[in-house]
Structures are given as C-alpha cells and as structure tokens.
Amino acid sequence: MRVAAHTLGCKLNFAETSDLLRRYAQEGNTIVDFRDEADLYLINTCTVTAVAEKKCRAAIRQAHRQNAAAQIIVMGCFAQRADDEIRRMAGVSEVWGNDRKGLLAHSGDERTRTFFKIQDGCDYFCTYCAIPYARGRSRSASLEETLCAARRIAAEGTKEVILTGVNTGTFGQGNGEQFLDLLRRLDDVEGILRYRISSIEPNLLTDDIIRFVATSRAFLPHFHIPLQAGSDHVLQMMHRRYSTALYRDKLEAIKSLMPDACIAADIMAGFNGESEEEFDKALAFVDSLPLSYLHVFTYSDRPGTAALRMDEKIPVPVRHEHTARLLELSAKKHRQFADSQLGLRRPVLWEHTDHDGRMAGWTDNYLRIMRPYDEGLVGTIEEVVISPDNLVDE
Numbered sequence: 001m002r003v004a005a006h007t008l009g010c011k012l013n014f015a016e017t018s019d020l021l022r023r024y025a026q027e028g029n030t031i032v033d034f035r036d037e038a039d040l041y042l043i044n045t046c047t048v049t050a051v052a053e054k055k056c057r058a059a060i061r062q063a064h065r066q067n068a069a070a071q072i073i074v075m076g077c078f079a080q081r082a083d084d085e086i087r088r089m090a091g092v093s094e095v096w097g098n099d100r101k102g103l104l105a106h107s108g109d110e111r112t113r114t115f116f117k118i119q120d121g122c123d124y125f126c127t128y129c130a131i132p133y134a135r136g137r138s139r140s141a142s143l144e145e146t147l148c149a150a151r152r153i154a155a156e157g158t159k160e161v162i163l164t165g166v167n168t169g170t171f172g173q174g175n176g177e178q179f180l181d182l183l184r185r186l187d188d189v190e191g192i193l194r195y196r197i198s199s200i201e202p203n204l205l206t207d208d209i210i211r212f213v214a215t216s217r218a219f220l221p222h223f224h225i226p227l228q229a230g231s232d233h234v235l236q237m238m239h240r241r242y243s244t245a246l247y248r249d250k251l252e253a254i255k256s257l258m259p260d261a262c263i264a265a266d267i268m269a270g271f272n273g274e275s276e277e278e279f280d281k282a283l284a285f286v287d288s289l290p291l292s293y294l295h296v297f298t299y300s301d302r303p304g305t306a307a308l309r310m311d312e313k314i315p316v317p318v319r320h321e322h323t324a325r326l327l328e329l330s331a332k333k334h335r336q337f338a339d340s341q342l343g344l345r346r347p348v349l350w351e352h353t354d355h356d357g358r359m360a361g362w363t364d365n366y367l368r369i370m371r372p373y374d375e376g377l378v379g380t381i382e383e384v385v386i387s388p389d390n391l392v393d394e
C-alpha cells in the first residue's frame, strides 16, 4: 500500500505522524509524498486557529482529488473537535480521536535532531485555548517507559532531542513523578548529546530546573517560555497562572546562571479587553525583558472556549496592527541577541541537509549557522566562532 501523510500544527503532531509512518513502513508499506497518488492518506489536523482548520479541510479535499478511491484517515485536534463535519467530507473513511494517539512518539526524518513527545493534554483551561477540549487532560507515560523510549532514540543515532508536550512541565503529575526527575535521568542516557525543552509554562519552570539546566551534561541554554500577555490584567483575563513579575524573575534567574541563553516567548496579540494603553505598556515590558525572540499569535475566537463569550472584543484590524508591532519587536530582539553573540565560540551540531553546497546547524543557544557542505561533519558538534558570514539571519 502507498501511504502519504500531511501534518498541520504543532511539533507534537509532527512527532505523532512520523511515528505512524514509521509503523506503516515497518509493515512493508511504501511511504509517498502527500502530493502523489496514494492508497491511504493520513491527515493530522490542528484547531488552534480558524486558518489552521481551513488548511485541514483543504488537505482532505486535495487527498480526495488525487485519488478518489483512497482511504483518508483524519486525526488530531480539529478531527476531535469537528468529528461530524469531517465525517461528512467526501472521501473521509475514518476519523480518529486524540485518545488513539500514543503517549510517546518522536519525529524521525532527521538523523541529527528529533522531537520527542513525552506528555499530552492539558488541565489549565486558559480562556482562549481549545487544546484541553481537543487533547484532553494532562497525561504521560511513566518515567521508566519514557527513559526506555529515549534509549531507543539514542540507539537510532539521534544526537539532539527536543522534549515536546502540550504542557511539558506537567509530566508525571498523574503518576506521582516529577518533570525534574525525568530531566535528571535523561541527562544520563548515553549517546544523546543535547536536549532542549520545547516549551515550559513559567509557573512550572522552578529554580531547581533552571539550576539543573545550567549544570547538566546535555541540556542546552535554550528556553521557550510562553508569556502570552505583557500585562497582569490581561494575564488574569486569560486565566494564566503567573504574573509579569514572576515571568521577569524567571528570565533573570536564567540569565544570571546562563548569560548567553536563548529565551523565546509566545505572545498573543488582540486578546479581549486589552486597551491601546495596556498594549503600549505591554510592548515596553516585553522590550525590557532579556528575550531573544517572540512567537506571535493573533487572537481568534475558538469554539467552546470561555474567551469566546467575553465582551470587549478587539477589532480585527487592530489585532493585526498589534501583531505587526510585536513581530517588529521580535526581529529587533533577535538582532540584538545575535549581535551579542558575534565573536563568541559556540558549539554547533551540523545537520545532513545539503542546501546548494552548504550545510546548516544550530548553536547550543539556538542560532542558525551555515558552512560549506562536508559529509564528514554531519551529526558532529564543532566549536564555531559566530560571525556575520556564518550566521543565518532568520
């Protein structure tokens, strides 16, 4: 059977799709490109924005156009939320809920880096977010099972592992286990040279975790800490579990131990009730933080969420204007961070992709570096002096 897959949304979805494809390949099926004719199309969907849902519908229609006789299996968060709508679409043979997804998965198309899903679901119910409804409550495999999966990843020759989850820091909470204990044990897994934590909520990033990362063998000075809003009033409206002061404390704790750490933040533009004055202040607050760049999202009403029913909607053009200003700030922060690293020597893990005779790699603190292609360097770590010539301006 020819099997093709299309994935939308987060790294978790990508890890899950890769796992499924690996299983289909092991059973003797041929994996083909999603643009090709296949006998089975797997579509792993996302519901985070209305745009993501539109892309899911388009992918289903594309698969059906390419082969009207093919089976189409639709899974993921949009499938979970809009099961009935998707079942009615032409060509769809099965709709899988998120409960059919495994608790451990990893992406497998890279020889050097992999996204390793260690946790699923979330109990936080932030008012704008549909994920707890789509993915269910926080859950994870046991620490020992997770370690076994990490050892298998090491045996495949993967050098860098990015720990991924919906609310990663809640790993183990249903099993009486701690995220920090998992980090400590993973650090001892032979063969894995580097770990990154894909994202962790500020209230779960304890000082012990920060100290551990600073002194560990393989955890890198790279953090992704969702902020979402730069004012306490909006954070409360969002039901986030921290204040702007706590957020700043965490960043300062990181920088005091790891001055060259890269720190990224998610931030949302145009959430209900954020006045123009509040937005200006929030922008100044974000600018004052030692952040390296931002992931900017534009608020959109999601079915089933508490924010949908809130008043004081921000007009859509204003949401887009705030998004543009945040993106501008992100570019400035990234330039400042990259400039601060010029002339420093940082370890780079070289990847296998040949970009027209050049190869790329990431420093420990997440700067993209390029050099002429050398097959012998793939999967190795080299100390590189950062310069305007080798730095990729992303």
Ligand code: SF4
Pocket (backbone or CB within 6 Å): 122, 123, 124, 125, 126, 129, 130, 131, 132, 166, 167, 201
């Ligand atoms: S922490 Fe909040 S934003 Fe993140 S998945 Fe859970 S509910 Fe959504």
